[in-house]
Amino acid sequence: MGNRERIMEIEGQLFPGRTYTEAVLEPAYNEAKQHLLDAMMAINKAHLIMLKERQLITQEDAKEIAKAIINLDLDTLRHSNYSGEYEDLFFQVESQLHKHAGDVAGNLHLAKSRNDMGVTIYRMVLREKLQVTMQSALQLRQQLLNFAEEHVHTVMIGYTHTQQAQPTTMAHYIMAVVDSLTRDIRRLTAAYNNCNRSSMGAAALTTTGFSIDRHRVKELLAFDDLVENSYDAIGGADYLGEVATAVKLAAINLGRVVQDLLLWCTQEFAVIKVAAPYVQISSIMPQKRNPVSLEHMRALLSSCVGNAESVLTMMHNTPFGDIVDTEDDMQPYIWKSLELIDKIYRLLAVVVGTMDVNKEVLRKRTESSFATVTELADTLVRTDKLSFRTSHHIVSSVVKRAMLEGLTANEITWELVNELAAEFIDHNLIMDRDTLKQSLDPVNFIQIRSLPGGPSPKEMIRMIQERGQQQLALTGWLTEMNHKSQTALQFLDEVMKEWGSS
Numbered sequence: 001m002g003n004r005e006r007i008m009e010i011e012g013q014l015f016p017g018r019t020y021t022e023a024v025l026e027p028a029y030n031e032a033k034q035h036l037l038d039a040m041m042a043i044n045k046a047h048l049i050m051l052k053e054r055q056l057i058t059q060e061d062a063k064e065i066a067k068a069i070i071n072l073d074l075d076t077l078r079h080s081n082y083s084g085e086y087e088d089l090f091f092q093v094e095s096q097l098h099k100h101a102g103d104v105a106g107n108l109h110l111a112k113s114r115n116d117m118g119v120t121i122y123r124m125v126l127r128e129k130l131q132v133t134m135q136s137a138l139q140l141r142q143q144l145l146n147f148a149e150e151h152v153h154t155v156m157i158g159y160t161h162t163q164q165a166q167p168t169t170m171a172h173y174i175m176a177v178v179d180s181l182t183r184d185i186r187r188l189t190a191a192y193n194n195c196n197r198s199s200m201g202a203a204a205l206t207t208t209g210f211s212i213d214r215h216r217v218k219e220l221l222a223f224d225d226l227v228e229n230s231y232d233a234i235g236g237a238d239y240l241g242e243v244a245t246a247v248k249l250a251a252i253n254l255g256r257v258v259q260d261l262l263l264w265c266t267q268e269f270a271v272i273k274v275a276a277p278y279v280q281i282s283s284i285m286p287q288k289r290n291p292v293s294l295e296h297m298r299a300l301l302s303s304c305v306g307n308a309e310s311v312l313t314m315m316h317n318t319p320f321g322d323i324v325d326t327e328d329d330m331q332p333y334i335w336k337s338l339e340l341i342d343k344i345y346r347l348l349a350v351v352v353g354t355m356d357v358n359k360e361v362l363r364k365r366t367e368s369s370f371a372t373v374t375e376l377a378d379t380l381v382r383t384d385k386l387s388f389r390t391s392h393h394i395v396s397s398v399v400k401r402a403m404l405e406g407l408t409a410n411e412i413t414w415e416l417v418n419e420l421a422a423e424f425i426d427h428n429l430i431m432d433r434d435t436l437k438q439s440l441d442p443v444n445f446i447q448i449r450s451l452p453g454g455p456s457p458k459e460m461i462r463m464i465q466e467r468g469q470q471q472l473a474l475t476g477w478l479t480e481m482n483h484k485s486q487t488a489l490q491f492l493d494e495v496m497k498e499w500g501s502s
Contacts, residue, residue, distance in 0.1 A: 040089070043121060065108050080092075147352050167446055170362070220488060248308035372445050417429065
């Protein structure tokens with residue numbers, strides 16, 4: 001027996017071959033029965049309604065097909081195993097409908113291809129998963145706003161290049177996270193809008209000679225628009241890439257924040273304490289409170305990035321045409337990516353909502369830090385009319401001497417500043433002792449930085465209130481989208497029930 005014959009003996013003589021089934025068809029079938037079946041049936045219902053309205057099938061045939069759709073045992077399909085009798089779930093459903101309605105069920109395929117139907121299924125499933133993820137993102141955003149409101153006056157040091165930079169507040173930091181998250185939500189919203197477009201009516205590639213109504217199917221399936229060009233409708237995959245890109249960037253942005261939170265949990269930083277439900281103890285070291293919830297978030301966010309990147313990589317160099325079969329392989333990666341970031345949004349929301357902040361340590365650390373000396377340099381410019389560069393040189397010398405003598409920032413004296421200023425200017429400082437003390441006060445530093453976006457309590461309260469209004473608008477939009485899609489599916493079921501029972 002030759003090599004080819006031995007392979008064929010193991011693999012079988014007919015489609016599908018055993019290894020092809022194992023590697024491709026069976027995994028795709030399992031994903032489809034779990035994720036795609038409901039959307040597939042919704043499209044069948046919408047297409048049937050349109051065909052009947054356009055008088056492309058008779059009322060009697062429409063009722064028979066509707067009855068078959070109602071009688072289809074979806075639970076059995078969801079729990080079925082891939083047998084190889086049918087290439088995929090699409091053909092299995094078609095066969096089941098034929099068993100219930102006879103040859104008339106074949107009319108359901110009129111002016112409809114697996115190409116336009118497949119892409120439309122993917123878009124429907126993806127918009128539903130986007131709705132779930134965006135809801136969780138908004139829950140996290142609200143928790144962050146609540147947290148920021150609690151910490152408008154919580155003084156802390158801000159860092160640049162991992163070094164102490166300037167005084168700020170916990171609210172200022174968290175509001176930066178809120179704005180970053182808001183941009184992530186808006187990118188997801190834009191991706192949703194481009195995803196929420198119907199490919200139905202494109203058929204295989206060039207539409208059809210039958211007088212179908214693409215706009216009617218779009219409305220029945222709660223799409224906002226059509227992918228008008230029929231070639232683009234079955235060949236354009238950037239809707240998927242856009243979602244992957246938005247999710248990837250969202251995971252990267254959130255991962256940077258989680259990294260900070262992990263660092264702040266260390267005894268050396270002692271900034272935050274994660275609540276008991278989200279920490280684990282050591283098996284050998286009794287003193288340990290391991291913030292494992294944050295550690296898992298960090299790892300899973302990296303996995304989220306990887307899954308999203310897989311989608312983009314798999315799209316690369318695919319032909320600009322029908323890639324429905326390729327998308328079978330791509331879709332699970334974006335679903336997994338959305339599922340991961342959804343879970344992390346929800347987990348981070350409860351962690352942030354329950355963690356404690358060590359305000360006293362943060363305040364004392366800031367008071368003794370040299371992070372305030374930018375304001376000392378600014379003050380010298382105001383009181384003594386020095387150039388900022390000269391003022392900078394003076395303050396730099398003061399910091400070096402203070403560190404050499406073991407002084408903290410709040411121990412710097414007027415005499416020390418005046419002594420070192422003499423190296424750069426030829427007169428005593430106009431700045432007095434009270435002004436010096438004020439310039440080194442972190443609360444004053446924060447208070448006077450009241451420009452738009454600054455950390456002053458007044459500006460933070462304004463921003464929190466404004467972002468709260470944004471929250472209402474974002475939540476309202478998402479509620480509307482969810483209601484629109486759910487109402488459409490409910491209408492399809494009602495029509496099928498009415499036709500099938502008459």
